[in-house]
Amino acid sequence: xxxxxxxDNTWEIPKEGExxxxxxxYSSARxxxxxxxxxxxxQARNVACLPGIVRYSYVMPDAHQGYxxxxxxxxxxxxxxxxxxxxxxxxxxxxxVRLLKTDYDESEVTAKRKELxxxxxxxxxxxxxxxxxxxLSRSVLKEVLVRGAEWAVENGYxxxxxxxxxxxxxxxxxxxxxxxxxxxxxxxxxxxxxxxAGNHFLxxxxxxxxxxxxxxxxxxxxxxxxxxxxIHCGSRGLGHQxxxxxxxxxxxxxxxxxxxxxxxxxxxxxxxxxxxYYRSMCAAVNYAFANRQMIAHWVRDVFARVLGSAKGxxxxxxxxxxxxxxxxxxxxxxxxxxxxxxxxATRSFxxxxxxxxxxxxxxxxxxxxxxxxxxxxxxxxxxxxxEGLSFGSTAHGAGxxxxxxEALRRFRGEKIRDDMARxxxxxxxxxxxxxxxxxxxxxxDVDEVVRVSDQVGLGRLVxxxxxxxxxxx
Amino acid sequence: xxxxxxxxxxKTYAAPYALxxxxxxxxxxxxxxxxxxxxxxLTFRADWGSMSREGARPAMERYRILPHTADGKFQAxxxxxxxxxxxxxxAMASLMWDWEKVGRxxxxxIHVKAIDREQLLVxxxxxxxxxxxxxxFLLGRVEGLRIRPEFSGLSLEALLEGExxxxxxxxxxxxxxxxxxxxxxxxxxxxxxxxVVDM
Numbered sequence: 247x248x249x250x251x252x253x254d255n256t257w258e259i260p261k262e263g264e265x266x267x268x269x270x271x272y273s274s275a276r277x278x279x280x281x282x283x284x285x286x287x288x289q290a291r292n293v294a295c296l297p298g299i300v301r302y303s304y305v306m307p308d309a310h311q312g313y314x315x316x317x318x319x320x321x322x323x324x325x326x327x328x329x330x331x332x333x334x335x336x337x338x339x340x341x342x343v344r345l346l347k348t349d350y351d352e353s354e355v356t357a358k359r360k361e362l363x364x365x366x367x368x369x370x371x372x373x374x375x376x377x378x379x380x381x382l383s384r385s386v387l388k389e390v391l392v393r394g395a396e397w398a399v400e401n402g403y404x405x406x407x408x409x410x411x412x413x414x415x416x417x418x419x420x421x422x423x424x425x426x427x428x429x430x431x432x433x434x435x436x437x438x439x440x441x442x443a444g445n446h447f448l449x450x451x452x453x454x455x456x457x458x459x460x461x462x463x464x465x466x467x468x469x470x471x472x473x474x475x476x477i478h479c480g481s482r483g484l485g486h487q488x489x490x491x492x493x494x495x496x497x498x499x500x501x502x503x504x505x506x507x508x509x510x511x512x513x514x515x516x517x518x519x520x521x522x523y524y525r526s527m528c529a530a531v532n533y534a535f536a537n538r539q540m541i542a543h544w545v546r547d548v549f550a551r552v553l554g555s556a557k558g559x560x561x562x563x564x565x566x567x568x569x570x571x572x573x574x575x576x577x578x579x580x581x582x583x584x585x586x587x588x589x590x591a592t593r594s595f596x597x598x599x600x601x602x603x604x605x606x607x608x609x610x611x612x613x614x615x616x617x618x619x620x621x622x623x624x625x626x627x628x629x630x631x632x633e634g635l636s637f638g639s640t641a642h643g644a645g646x647x648x649x650x651x652e653a654l655r656r657f658r659g660e661k662i663r664d665d666m667a668r669x670x671x672x673x674x675x676x677x678x679x680x681x682x683x684x685x686x687x688x689x690x691d692v693d694e695v696v697r698v699s700d701q702v703g704l705g706r707l708v709x710x711x712x713x714x715x716x717x718x719x
Numbered sequence: 720x721x722x723x724x725x726x727x728x729x730k731t732y733a734a735p736y737a738l739x740x741x742x743x744x745x746x747x748x749x750x751x752x753x754x755x756x757x758x759x760x761l762t763f764r765a766d767w768g769s770m771s772r773e774g775a776r777p778a779m780e781r782y783r784i785l786p787h788t789a790d791g792k793f794q795a796x797x798x799x800x801x802x803x804x805x806x807x808x809x810a811m812a813s814l815m816w817d818w819e820k821v822g823r824x825x826x827x828x829i830h831v832k833a834i835d836r837e838q839l840l841v842x843x844x845x846x847x848x849x850x851x852x853x854x855x856f857l858l859g860r861v862e863g864l865r866i867r868p869e870f871s872g873l874s875l876e877a878l879l880e881g882e883x884x885x886x887x888x889x890x891x892x893x894x895x896x897x898x899x900x901x902x903x904x905x906x907x908x909x910x911x912x913x914x915v916v917d918m
Binding site: 312313314337338373374375429432433436437442443444483486487489490493494497498502507508509649650651652677679680683719 | 784786787790791815834835837838841842845848849851852853855884889890891892893895896897898899900902915917918
């Protein structure tokens with residue numbers, strides 16, 4: 247495949263064959279080596295062939311092969327002539343990250359971090375097949391699907407001001423529960439308020455370095471050593487089932503002939519199938535917002551119990567990593583509404599956008615990019631440039647480079663725990679095998695990912711944080 | 720179909736495929752809903768893997784777990800499409816728990832319909848994820864899997880046997896969903912199916 251170098255961090259697959267637009271890859275030469283090794287570029291090209299695609303099929307610096315769309319893929323489609331695809335969102339709808347700040351300094355927490363972690367581990371259900379403590383009725387679940395984090399706050403989980411500091415204020419208004427299958431509801435009932443497994447985690451972190459004082463202060467970060475909490479999880483089985491259900495529904499309605507990859511099955515956005523998927527996806531997004539809202543509440547409870555107070559534990563922000571949204575963007579000199587798919591990508595809106603909470607509007611939205619288990623994570627700020635570069639999107643994490651099985655062969659969970667302990671990081675997990683699979687060596691270098699993001703202008707570096715306690719599902 | 724190094728092999732000694740047993744309704748004791756099923760649905764294939772290892776039968780590989788960057792990928796084999804589908808179910812189960820250590824205390828009868836073989840495989844495997852997520856059901860064995868043509872596609876029925884998750888079991892992975900990515904169904908010296916699951 248022809249790959250044209252535009253500059254050090256920008257590459258293009260020129261339009262050819264059935265591509266309707268070119269594909270643009272934001273990556274350094276080093277990250278590109280990994281990207282070229284799997285089917286990421288082929289998938290980006292396939293996305294460029296979809297009806298109604300606008301501008302480019304974009305690939306973020308942390309991209310790797312996904313299903314249909316690459317992970318780290320961003321594509322926008324016109325509402326009237328364009329499509330929506332479950333493969334452009336992914337199975338874990340609104341897999342995302344929430345960041346809480348505290349007023350504690352590392353020195354006040356270090357001695358108690360074991361206890362904190364053990365208590366969080368007790369309080370927040372995690373791991374494969376682990377159900378929640380909340381027994382929901384179907385009607386309450388439907389309310390969660392329609393109202394998201396708003397429902398959680400109203401029911402005593404967290405604070406009203408958390409909502410302003412959540413993407414979409416914790417609720418996508420277009421959500422409808424009617425299109426959610428019985429099977430998805432059944433999977434959703436026992437799992438609300440659970441972390442899950444795989445790459446999902448909860449970390450107690452400290453600020454290591456601040457790059458942008460003004461933005462950091464605006465986000466509530468004031469100095470190195472400040473303790474933070476990061477929660478990474480999604481819509482659990484409910485979201486996975488919604489994706490599975492609508493891939494099947496679209497296959498049955500439109501057939502699969504002519505698709506380069508069946509995971510690219512799609513429906514015109516305005517068609518009944520497209521609208522039903524969109525509204526159901528929004529409902530799954532809301533479920534995930536409520537999920538993270540509940541977990542954040544339990545974490546504050548634990549801090550209050552163990553350290554005496556959860557004062558100052560304000561939410562910095564909560565971002566979606568897997569979502570499709572209708573947004574206003576420039577296209578050919580005019581502003582128009584597009585359905586933007588971000589699959590393994592973070593919205594990165596800059597200063598001034600109305601979607602950015604008023605308190606952050608002068609610096610751009612907080613962009614939270616988690617690293618792999620035990621490594622650094624980053625806080626960035628959205629940029630104005632990103633709107634033109636990537637429909638206001640940037641990377642979402644490190645991205646795997648090694649298979650789970652290869653990781654299992656090479657690493658031992660217990661050894662990783664010991665190594666992390668030597669570096670001052672406490673680890674608790676439901677499965678040592680799971681820990682081995684998530685070894686940081688199995689992931690790309692997140693430092694390089696955010697460096698490219700910053701240099702290209704997709705997101706501006708604000709702070710680097712490192713874990714002091716890790717809970718893995 | 721791409722091969723790659725074998726990471727884990729599950730060997731078994733399968734009974735002759737031709738051995739079909741029509742199981743009478745007594746097999747369905749205590750399952751009144753199943754007693755209502757047409758008897759044609761109760762055609763069971765002999766137990767795969769129940770033969771003793773001392774037997775002189777040739778070893779047949781049920782499945783192979785393949786390397787895949789982000790997720791779980793496997794190939795499953797069978798002399799028939801049904802057998803390959805059944806082994807695919809065990810391959811997927813092996814990514815989450817050790818199905819060989821799971822007893823046969825609970826049964827779920829499943830029936831799925833699909834527009835083609837690929838969708839049938841995805842829906843069949845999704846059924847196992849669904850039962851795990853909602854009933855904490857651990858699959859240990861697939862019985863009487865049958866695939867039949869329908870007016871507008873195909874249908875599959877099978878009896879899934881296993882146990883409810885307890886402290887006695889160890890889980891080591893979470894399969895979120897079955898994907899069409901690199902999904903292949905090939906007939907060549909029996910059947911091979913290849914599946915990638917999202918983990």
